[in-house]
Amino acid sequence: xKPTIKLIxxxxxxxxxxxxxxxxxxxxxxxxxITEQSVFADPGTISSAVAGMYTSAFHTSSMSFAVTEFxxxxxxxxxxxSTYAAFAEFEDNGxxxxxxxxxxxxxxxxxxxxxxxxxxxxxxxxxxxxxxxxTQYIGEAKFLRAYSYFYLTNFFGNIPLIxxxxxxxxxxxxxxxxxxxxxxxxxxxxxxxxxxQGSNNQTTLATSLAASALLARxxxxxxxxxxxxxxxxxxxxxxxxxxPTNLNSVFLRSSTESIFHIATDxxxxxxxxxxxxxxxxLPASGxxxxxxxxxxxxxxxxxxxxxxxxxxxxxxxxxxxxNYVNKYKQSSPPADADSAEDIVVLRLGEQYLxxxxxxxxxxxxxxxxxxxxxxxxxxxxxxxxxxxxxxxLLLAVEQERRVELFAEWANRWFDLIRTGRAxxxxxxxxxxxxxxxxxxFPIPYLEIKANPALVQNPGY
Numbered sequence: 480x481k482p483t484i485k486l487i488x489x490x491x492x493x494x495x496x497x498x499x500x501x502x503x504x505x506x507x508x509x510x511x512x513i514t515e516q517s518v519f520a521d522p523g524t525i526s527s528a529v530a531g532m533y534t535s536a537f538h539t540s541s542m543s544f545a546v547t548e549f550x551x552x553x554x555x556x557x558x559x560x561s562t563y564a565a566f567a568e569f570e571d572n573g574x575x576x577x578x579x580x581x582x583x584x585x586x587x588x589x590x591x592x593x594x595x596x597x598x599x600x601x602x603x604x605x606x607x608x609x610x611x612x613x614t615q616y617i618g619e620a621k622f623l624r625a626y627s628y629f630y631l632t633n634f635f636g637n638i639p640l641i642x643x644x645x646x647x648x649x650x651x652x653x654x655x656x657x658x659x660x661x662x663x664x665x666x667x668x669x670x671x672x673x674x675x676q677g678s679n680n681q682t683t684l685a686t687s688l689a690a691s692a693l694l695a696r697x698x699x700x701x702x703x704x705x706x707x708x709x710x711x712x713x714x715x716x717x718x719x720x721x722x723p724t725n726l727n728s729v730f731l732r733s734s735t736e737s738i739f740h741i742a743t744d745x746x747x748x749x750x751x752x753x754x755x756x757x758x759x760x761l762p763a764s765g766x767x768x769x770x771x772x773x774x775x776x777x778x779x780x781x782x783x784x785x786x787x788x789x790x791x792x793x794x795x796x797x798x799x800x801x802n803y804v805n806k807y808k809q810s811s812p813p814a815d816a817d818s819a820e821d822i823v824v825l826r827l828g829e830q831y832l833x834x835x836x837x838x839x840x841x842x843x844x845x846x847x848x849x850x851x852x853x854x855x856x857x858x859x860x861x862x863x864x865x866x867x868x869x870x871x872l873l874l875a876v877e878q879e880r881r882v883e884l885f886a887e888w889a890n891r892w893f894d895l896i897r898t899g900r901a902x903x904x905x906x907x908x909x910x911x912x913x914x915x916x917x918x919x920f921p922i923p924y925l926e927i928k929a930n931p932a933l934v935q936n937p938g939y
Contacts, residue, residue: 519605529616532598533684536591536623537741537822541584544755546630548770549584550889553917555908556776557886560801561769571912576921576939585635585923588627595624596644618674622685622693625667626824629697632660633893636919636936653932661701668694679719682737683821688714689739692825695833700897707837711830714738720827722857726789729826730807732819738830741822752819757807760886767796768803775908777802779881785859786882804886824888828854832880839872847872851879858882873898914938 518524537543551557552569559566565580567573574581598620602613631638637654640663671690678686695710714720721735729736732743732752743750750758762768772791780787792805809820835850845865852862863875877894884890895901896918905913916938927933 519601520607522608525602525605525608525616528594528598529619532591532594532620532623533741535594536627537824538755540587540591540627542588542591542627542630543822544759545584546889547756547886548759549634550892551770551886554889554892554895555773555905556891557804558771558773559769560767560771563769572909572914572917574920576924576927576935578921578923581920582923582925584920585631585926588631589641591627592624592641593644595620595627596642599624600643614674615678618671618690619685621667621674622671622690625664625671625690625697626693628660628664628667629693630889632657632664633700633889633896634920635922637934638922639930639933651930651932654934658701661697664697665694665701668697679717682739683742683745685739688717688719689825692738692830695830699833699836700893702840704837704840708834708841711834711837714830715827715834722827722853724857726785726857727808729828730820730823731817732821733817734823734826736827737821737823738825738827740824743821744819751812752816753809753812754807754820754822756822757820758810760804760807761792761810762794762796762801762803763810765794765796767799767801768794770803772802772804776881776885779878781860781882783859784882785857790885806886828883829890832876832883835879836873836876839869839876842869844869844872847876851875854879854883 518528548557548566549569552559552566553572557570559570561567565578568578599617602617602620605613608616628638628640637656638660639649639652640655640660641649641652642663643649668690671685672687672694675685675687675690678684679688682689691710691713695707695714698704698707698710720738723729723735728734732740734740743754744752760768760770777787777791780791790804790806791802793800793802795801807820809818813819831850831853835847838844838847838850844867848863848865848867855862867875877898877900880894881891895904901918902913902915905917916936919936921939922933922935927935
């Protein structure tokens with residue numbers, strides 16, 4: 480991580496942790512902010528609160544970059560070449576319940592959930608905006624709450640399900656199972672899908688189709704193959720998105736593939752027209768990158784795969800060659816407006832992969848192969864044969880997800896866990912280091928200390 484960004488990120492995350500670590504589920508509004516009553520009594524401040532919800536989720540929260548980096552280290556996408564010790568412990572699966580980085584990760588995302596709960600529960604009582612705008616704002620809040628819970632439960636397993644801002648209710652809440660959390664994610668996304676109908680031309684905010692895309696992913700994770708296929712088909716068939724043939728344009732602001740992206744020119748003036756994750760992954764001129772592509776990922780590409788040529792960069796530093804993730808091309812404000820990049824949260828390529836996996840599980844071999852071949856054609860690879868067994872096809876899906884979604888939102892990490900392949904794959908790649916317990920983060924010690932009703936994950 481570059482020192483200036485590291486300083487900004489670490490200081491901001493430490494401040495978040497210090498304000499929230501004792502009772503993260505009871506987060507009050509900061510004393511220097513307007514009161515809750517004032518926020519919901521004025522249309523302008525309501526609009527600002529909704530915009531702030533996005534900033535909280537993707538800039539001041541750990542979700543701004545940590546999901547991708549942590550997931551990349553824990554799995555087999557990234558090797559930390561940084562002197563920052565906290566990153567090495569993720570790569571070596573050495574995280575503990577006392578880890579401040581884990582505490583910060585937990586607490587900052589729960590603060591996002593607090594913000595969404597505040598809007599969901601308080602906005603219905605406001606009399607200063609019309610019902611359609613209320614419906615829209617609440618739909619956006621439910622989408623972001625679902626997104627936050629999706630990541631928390633996939634990293635931590637059983638976690639508290641907090642749907643209110645009540646201090647008394649939240650102070651001793653017990654954990655809910657991952658199945659219950661994901662059921663709530665699905666319920667929120669269904670509500671958002673309905674509430675946001677007609678909003679699909681605005682991809683920098685939560686929309687109905689963004690909710691459908693995240694629903695498709697969540698159904699895949701819960702092994703609801705029929706609904707995973709239906710939701711991904713709704714996105715693919717909408718006609719709103721297209722796969723650009725030029726892989727270098729996938730992560731541009733102007734990308735036709737982006738289903739939901741965070742505009743860096745609106746929500747974070749500190750990273751105007753470039754992304755935090757781009758600045759994290761790209762090396763400085765002549766310097767070794769802080770995040771190096773692993774040999775496992777480098778060797779996963781078939782000969783001639785354009786994704787390797789477009790999305791993996793290399794640099795000679797001190798006579799050594801380093802490979803780095805080159806999906807995002809900008810680490811500072813670009814001079815050319817056409818090169819502006821946004822944080823791509825959901826994109827069309829994943830929807831083809833979701834549908835391919837769901838169809839394989841439903842024994843629709845030809846349909847699954849057809850979806851994989853859409854992405855393989857763009858990557859310059861030959862079509863897969865249609866006569867594959869289900870087992871071979873599922874491995875082909877895993878392979879395509881590996882080389883299409885690497886270093887994006889912990890996809891590789893979650894894939895290995897949800898398919899039960901982590902022990903086999905990571906056990907072989909990290910002999911003597913990987914343990915089955917590493918599939919979940921520990922519940923932070925400070926959270927258990929504050930709320931004894933919480934139960935630690937096994938092995939910690």
